[in-house]
Amino acid sequence: MKPGINVPNVTFKTRVRDDSIEGSNPFRWEDKTSDDFFKGKRVVLFSLPGAFTPTCSTYQLPGFENNFAAFQEHGIDGIYCLSVNDSFVMNKWKEMQGVQNIDVIPDGSGEFTRRMGMLVAKDNLGFGARSWRYAAIVNDGQIEAWFEEPGISDNHGDDPYGVSSPENLLEYLENQKQTEAA
DSSP states (O other): OOTTOBOOOOEEEEEEEOTTSOSSOOEEEEEEEHHHHHTTOEEEEEEESOTTOHHIIIIIHHHHHHTHHHHHHTTOOEEEEEESSOHHHHHHHHHHHTOSSEEEEEOTTOHHHHHTTOEEEOGGGTOOEEEOOEEEEEETTEEEEEEEOSOOOTTOSSOOOSTTSHHHHHHHHHHHHHHHHO
């Protein structure tokens, strides 16, 4: 993916809270499209191999959560975390991580990830098809800036992390701000 490319138009199967539903699981299915997440907004999208995994849970998700205000100062309307996990998993992970500012996008079938060119096999870890780690700044559905971890390949022996970190994206946004001011 390169800047200037539109994100794929797909439908995501999400579960949303509905207080009209009684019981211990007050959620209903709601289809959301790429437009629901990206149209008319400037957002950060970051994708990772899986909810509940060490790097994702220890660094990446908390890093974006803790820097939410700094991203807003740079004109970012929202931050989305996408993974090839179903909505049940993504919602529970968000809850258990205590995340308040980041919205999760469940790409359970991997369709968005595949069409982004980022679907890789992680059979060596027993994961199956998952997303390669990346981040993007998306402006009204179009990729403005792209941050992909090096070495994309099936069954990669390592889990590179750094290029797609919140700190790296904030550095990019700060440099962009300084360039525009000059």
